[in-house]
Amino acid sequence: MRIAIAGGGLGGLTLARILHRHGIDPVVYEREASRSARGQGGSLDLHPESGQKALAEAGLAGRFRSAARPEGEEHRILDPAGRLLVHHKPQPGSFAGRPEIDRSVLRDLLLDSLPGDTVAWRHRLVAATPRPGGGFGLTFHDGQRADCDILVGADGARSVVRPLLTDVQPAYVSTVVELSISDADRCHPDLAELVGPGNLWCVGVNQILSAQRLGDGSIRVGISVHAEDRDLDGYRSKRTLREMFDGWNARLTALIEAADGGPRPHRIEAMPAGTRWAHQPGITLIGDAAHLMPPVGEGANQAMLDAAELAGALAANPAEPDSAIRAYEAAMFHRAEQVAEMSARVQAMMLSPTAADDIVRFFTLRPKPAGAPDASSLGG
Template identity: 75%
Template sequence: MRIAIAGGGLGGLTLARILHRHGIAAVVYEREANRSARSQGGMLDLHPESGQRALADAGLTARFQSEARPEGEEHRILDPAGRTLVHHTPQQGPGSFDGRPEIDRRALRDLLLDSLPRDAVAWHHRLTKATPRPDGGWALTFDNGQRIACDLLVGADGARSVARSLVTDARLSYVATLVELSIGDVDRRHPELAELVGPGNLWCVGVNQILAAQRLGDGSLRVGASLRADDRQIGDKRALLDLFGDWDPRLTALIEAGDGTVTERRIEAMPTGARWPSRRGVTLIGDAAHLMPPVGEGANQAMLDAAELAGQLAANPGDPDSAIRAYEEAMFTRIQPIAEMSARVQAMMLSPTAAEDIVRFFTRRPAEPALTD
């Protein structure tokens, strides 16, 4: 069986790795020219029940623990005047992996890439078209002119998935704007900002807007401004600073210290509860299947999708369509409450009462329900 995985993000690579461990060959077709063609973003926390479970299925737990930073779980929340609202520190001791240790996305992607045979990833292959073949399977066309045939296509090609259109006409909705910049070598160049952010995450929460920063393993800071969805254009740091003009200068220094230009991204989401009737020879994982606001679940659920799909294919090697149906039904059931929760958290974080709501979440009593799992 020829398996093509469109997209070499965390979900696609996890799927290829676990299939490889089961002796099932698959090729990942990735649009980027090579592994270092672009920045892979900030850091993420891997949850024991999803991301860490997938890495265990991939046989990569020890390597993950060598790259992860448990201290990155520290979380500081300030108001626009710079007053500390919450200072959350990991309950586990130094070096503990009992919680949700942080890892740079780049390090996690490299870990997965290094675990695969060299010919398992075809770089500079962005899927542009998939056409059903008369005898089953798909004819795939890529932007570099290459064409290949496969029996099973797994769409792991992210928010703008081409494979998604093969199974559903679900439309994305615009839910927020994220403006990003980075600060390199922060300990030497901006020690005051290094101290402000600490070893993990900083959120500065205002009315309908958040200024956040996170420490990466390479000594840099990744800074992001989350804004409500509208069609304004944030062209440079000056325009961004104007939006935070009445905030404490110690906080807006995170914007002023940014290296280079700002990057603006529309944050979009699929409808919660989106599903599709199973179709022979094709399925989706990760953002292609269930794009959600970025509140901590996307990468974890993509990796769990990969682990569960790989497990079904390994258990049903002679009937991949049955494996796909079983995977999709379980995935739909698992994802709906998580997507609903993610939408609520996204709305809460950019609301007029965001500071009060977030403080209440982080300081709730043990018997009170959490907003996230």
């Protein structure tokens, strides 16, 4: 069973790791040149029922606990005047909730758990063609080719594999602008104290200014606003961003001023909740390729759970991989629809005129309720 995984993100690597544990060695085709070719973004909180469950299936729960930062669960919610609305502090050293881990650290943990030849770097998939006898012929950007019996699209929002199964396209739902502050404790101790060891949200009308402490001591700043017609270039100057937050407490807008380099805006997209496709032999999708959702803390967790469930199905029924894929898809469609609907509701709540009241009510009814938005997602 020659399995090709398009995409070496968290979902694709989790799938490869669990398959490897079951004696099945896939090839992961990754467009990047190496593991250090680009930054992997901020941190994320791994949920016990999804991301942590997948890592347990991968035999990596212990390594995760060694690398994670339970103190990163701390979050503060402020209003534009700088008044503290909510302050959630986890129990010191507790892994009972959703501990944070930097995306780069988690990706390295997964990569280090795989044989060195599992990932084929510099392989950007440009086409997959069904073969007459089953399986797929793969073509990469430099003309290289490969064959596989099973193709798994783990290649994210702009998946090349997805069009083989469905013509559904992601829709633009919001804009996020990212900034970074290096060595915050030494260079900006006041901002380091403001953000704390975890996440900060400053919630206004139809916009959020967020900040997140990473394991290397830097702070990742995110600005979230509604989808709008403005060209992304309109968000590339700090002056424009300051004007967006005119009247806000200067201690909050200092997060923009202190950032190194220029702002990095990008559009956030999502697929319709309930996206499905008719089963086709030898091919399926996981993660954002299958169910791209608004970034409210579920994307990576769901991708890793997809990987665990697909790997488990294939390992349990290696003689009938199509039956395994059918079973995985049926369960995934049902689960992903519910999570996508919840994510869309949370996204709408966070960027509403009454967001501050709604979010405070959300968190004070039950601390960190199931399905609660995670501040680590607000920067993209």
